[in-house]
Each structure stands twice: as structure tokens, then as C-alpha cells.
Amino acid sequence: MKEDRPKTKEKREKNWKLLYLRSEKLARARQLGIDYPNPSSRPEIEDNEPLNLLFICSRNQWRSPTAExxxxxxxxxxxxxxxxxxxxxxxxxxxxxxWADAIFVMENKHRSRLQAEFGRVVANTPVHVLDIPDEYQYMDPELVDLLKASVGSILGLP
Incomplete structure (x- = not known):
């Protein structure tokens, strides 16, 4: 069992490097007004390991549980x-x-709160602001469409 831990840590470090590069490319593309990532240029995570996505809102009542x-x-x-x-x-x-490979917050205030409370921990994780206001109920069809479109475009998913 102890032999698996270094491999897991090594694999996690490789994933962080890919995600860091992805977030840097995304930020630069936004500055230049380029649509990135698109499905053909999306970097692949090694061993097809699933990405861990963390969705955050204020009370974890409507928006983030819907995204989950x-x-x-x-x-x-x-x-x-x-x-x-x-x-x-x-x-x-x-x-x-x-745990998260990428964090999606509903508003800028959530990113600020994360950075204030978990500054060093969150520093190595890409945090994406979805700009979704607190005006939707759980599984509201409009909210579902917004989440599919925004998260899907950031991750380069259809």
C-alpha cells in the first residue's frame, strides 16, 4: 500500500502541471480574444483519469448542487x-x-472568499468564475443550460 502513494503523488503532480498549463493558456487566449480550448486542442489527462471538478456557491443550496x-x-x-x-x-x-483539479465558482465573491480562507491551498488550482447570479432554484432548466454551456466551453466538452 505504501508503494502506491508515491505513484499517486507523482501522477497528481503531472495532472497539476497539465492543468496549470491549461489555465495559463486559457487566460492568455481570453486576453487575445481567442476561443480556447476547443475540443481538438484540449490537453489530455494521463491515463484518461477523470477530472475532479468542485462547484462552489454561497450556501450550497441551489447553484452548486445543480452543477454537481x-x-x-x-x-x-x-x-x-x-x-x-x-x-x-x-x-x-x-x-x-x-481533491479538485479545477474549481468553478458562481460569482467573484466566492473566489475572493476561497483565496482569503484557503490562499496557499487554492493557489495551485485553476478557479473559474461562471458569473451565475443567485436567482435560480435547484435544477432550474435555465440554470442547467447555463452550467452546461459555460463549464463545457471552459473544459472543451461538447
Whole structure:
């Protein structure tokens, strides 16, 4: 069992490098007004390991649980959701952030809260702001469409 741990750590470090490059390319593409990533240029994660996606809103009541449900059954992804508020149904933890390959927050304030509370832990994880306001109920069809479009375009998924 102990022999597996270094391999897992080594594999995780390789995934972080790919994700870091992906987030840097995405940021640069946005500066230049280029549509990136597109499915043909999407970097592949080694061994086809699923990406761990963490969705965050304030109370983990409507938006982030909907995002988790929408992406839960995708074969290339694993999803979780959490909230930043002390009153959240499931409060985000450092373990959640370490688990995540990419974090999707609903608003800028959620990114700010993550950076304030988990600065060093979140520093190595790409954080994407979806700009989805708190005006939807759980599994609202409009919210589902927004999540599919925005997360799908960031990850280069159909």
C-alpha cells in the first residue's frame, strides 16, 4: 500500500502541471480574444483519469448542487459541490480544494472568499468564475443550460 502513494503523488503532480498549463493558456487566449480550448486542442489527462471538478456557491443550496448533478454522470469527470458560507449545507474544506483539479465558482465573491480562507491551498488550482447570479432554484432548466454551456466551453466538452 505504501508503494502506491508515491505513484499517486507523482501522477497528481503531472495532472497539476497539465492543468496549470491549461489555465495559463486559457487566460492568455481570453486576453487575445481567442476561443480556447476547443475540443481538438484540449490537453489530455494521463491515463484518461477523470477530472475532479468542485462547484462552489454561497450556501450550497441551489447553484452548486445543480452543477454537481449536471456533471456527475459525465464519464470523464467527477464532481462535488460546497458552499463558502458558515450556514452552507456542505461547507468547502481544504480537502475539497486539494481533491479538485479545477474549481468553478458562481460569482467573484466566492473566489475572493476561497483565496482569503484557503490562499496557499487554492493557489495551485485553476478557479473559474461562471458569473451565475443567485436567482435560480435547484435544477432550474435555465440554470442547467447555463452550467452546461459555460463549464463545457471552459473544459472543451461538447
Amino acid at each position: 448533478a449536471v456533471w456527475r454522470n459525465h464519464p470523464d469527470l467527477r464532481s462535488r459541490s460546497a458552499g463558502t458560507s458558515p450556514n452552507a449545507r456542505r461547507r468547502v474544506s481544504a480537502d475539497d480544494i486539494r
